[in-house]
Amino acid sequence: MTPTITAFERSPDRGQGQARDMRVRWALEEVGQPYDVRLVSFEEMKQPAHLALQPFGQIPTYEEGGLVLFETGAIVLHIAEHHAGLLPDDANARGRAISWMFCALNTVEPPILDLQIAKFAERNESWHERRLPMVHDRIRGRLGELSVRLGDADWLDGDFSAGDILMVTVLRRLNMSGLLDEFPNLAAYVARGEARPAFKRAFDAQLAVAIAAAAG
Amino acid sequence: MTPTITAFERSPDRGQGQARDMRVRWALEEVGQPYDVRLVSFEEMKQPAHLALQPFGQIPTYEEGGLVLFETGAIVLHIAEHHAGLLPDDANARGRAISWMFCALNTVEPPILDLQIAKFAERNESWHERRLPMVHDRIRGRLGELSVRLGDADWLDGDFSAGDILMVTVLRRLNMSGLLDEFPNLAAYVARGEARPAFKRAFDAQLAVAIAAAAG
Structure with a gap:
């Protein structure tokens, strides 16, 4: 169907x-x-x-x-x-891939959403420019930890998985911010996802x- | 084990x-x-x-x-x-329960996290008091939609499920804010969860x- x-x-x-x-x-x-x-x-x-x-x-x-x-x-x-x-056959690896799915949506995306909301809903507020560096730094914190974990691997945990689909699309929300370029292995990771047919x-x-x- | x-x-x-x-x-x-x-x-x-x-x-x-x-x-x-x-046997109901799990963490929790971050990390900033009503209103928006969907049901979709565990615990983050009291059916829903042995x-x-x- x-x-x-x-x-x-x-x-x-x-x-x-x-x-x-x-x-x-x-x-x-x-x-x-x-x-x-x-x-x-x-x-x-x-x-x-x-x-x-x-x-x-x-x-x-x-x-x-x-x-x-x-x-x-x-x-x-x-x-x-x-x-x-999109999910490994091995039960433990499957569980880890699902951890990465939730991680993308509940740990990495919220601070990125905060930036998008700031730019969309608060850009005319008096505090917007002064607050933005704090929002950026919270994103940098998460990206730094993710960058360390990814290291020089191609994907988050072994083979490409549903966790990578969600993480790459969450990180792509930063395309216009320049933040991703501060973490070359994450920028390469996103590019690797985008290169898939x-x-x-x-x-x-x-x-x-x-x-x-x-x-x- | x-x-x-x-x-x-x-x-x-x-x-x-x-x-x-x-x-x-x-x-x-x-x-x-x-x-x-x-x-x-x-x-x-x-x-x-x-x-x-x-x-x-x-x-x-x-x-x-x-x-x-x-x-x-x-x-x-x-x-x-x-x-x-914690998940229904029926395949379609199981899928809906998992929708509610992700909904709790990716749709309802982010604006609530924003409030907690504001109170924790921005409470001494000059804009904190003026910005707070906007943060509250974004939470109200989500709570209003959730309240309409819940209606007078006991749980989000039929029997109690893993979706309710995540939604109740996410909503409990608002305990000190007073926001939940504006939506009596959501306050009752949280109380219903808390009453489980x-x-x-x-x-x-x-x-x-x-x-x-x-x-x-």
């Missing part, structure tokens, strides 16, 4: 691949699972029909027969559990939506 | 049960799995031996034979996968550590 995901009709990032549907598209491309996309407008996202799928009025959602999922972590985990290639297919698919929206 | 978790030797919350070991203790108590606890000092948490288990120098960790996990979401999921009672056993166990630390 072909799953259907939702994505922004007009993504705020205009096709840079930072919207969260990118995580799900990438996972589906890695495992070779075709999918359909239903585009939703900002108005539709706050309507009852979408809220029934996603209680917080966000994208993406994932529908497959009677199954409805929200939260990219849960969707990527579901894909990884039902297809080969499945990433490129997913990126091109979301970019096509953005181009169509700009033309319409 | 009895698993071993790590917890603060001296928890910053002095036994209010807001440190993250509480989530893991609660899950273990729900399924009736005995466990050992290794207490770590703030100094030890940043040493190589602990960083090998937890790259960010945090607690808890989970060791079970050759398995080493970090991130409470991954640990609670592991416990739920290996014992009955397994919660109480977990709470008492971490409180005993805090009392011993204060006496030592």
Whole structure:
């Protein structure tokens, strides 16, 4: 059965691949699972029909027969559990890969979200410029620890996994900040993820939506 | 095999049960799995031996034979996968429960973390008092959406699940803020979680550590 995901009709990032549907598209491309996309407008996202799928009025959602999922972590985990290639067979290694999935979303992403919220919601506040270095330093703290752990490995723990999909896409949120360049092994890690054919297919698919929206 | 978790030797919350070991203790108590606890000092948490288990120098960790996990979401999921009672048997309901696990940690917790960071790291900054209402409003937004979805149900999706363990413990971080009282059904939901015998056993166990630390 072909799953259907939702994505922004007009993504705020205009096709840079930072919207969260990118995580799900990438996972589906890695495992070779075709999918359909239903585009939703900002108005539709706050309507009852979408809220029934996603209680917080966000994208993406994932529908497959009677199954409805929200939260990219849960969707990527579901894909990884039902297809080969995104979680190791060894039970202990599988547990570690899932640790990295939660780590990306609950340890590394929150300080990065804080920066994006500061830039989006607080950029006209009197304190914005003075507060920004503190926000940056909190991100640097996490990136420094992650950089030490990664070392010169290609991926977070052995082979490429669902943990890498989430970590790379979380780190890509820093693309415009310059912070990633302070940690060359993390910048190389993100570039390694972006170079995967499945990433490129997913990126091109979301970019096509953005181009169509700009033309319409 | 009895698993071993790590917890603060001296928890910053002095036994209010807001440190993250509480989530893991609660899950273990729900399924009736005995466990050992290794207490770590703030100094030890940043040493190589602990960083090998937890790259960010945090607690808890989970060791079970050759398995080493970090991130409470991954640990609670592991416990739920290996014992009955924390995930539904039905595949679709199981997927939804895992959606709620990620939702607690990636959608609801980040704005709450932002408040705790503001109070901890920015309380002496000139902007702190003026910025606080914005932080509160972002939390209110998420709580409002969660409140609508919960309605008058006991738990997030049918029976009590691992998703409720994570959501209740995330919402308990707001205990001192008064924000939860603005959403009576969420306050009742948290109280419902706290009333479970397994919660109480977990709470008492971490409180005993805090009392011993204060006496030592």
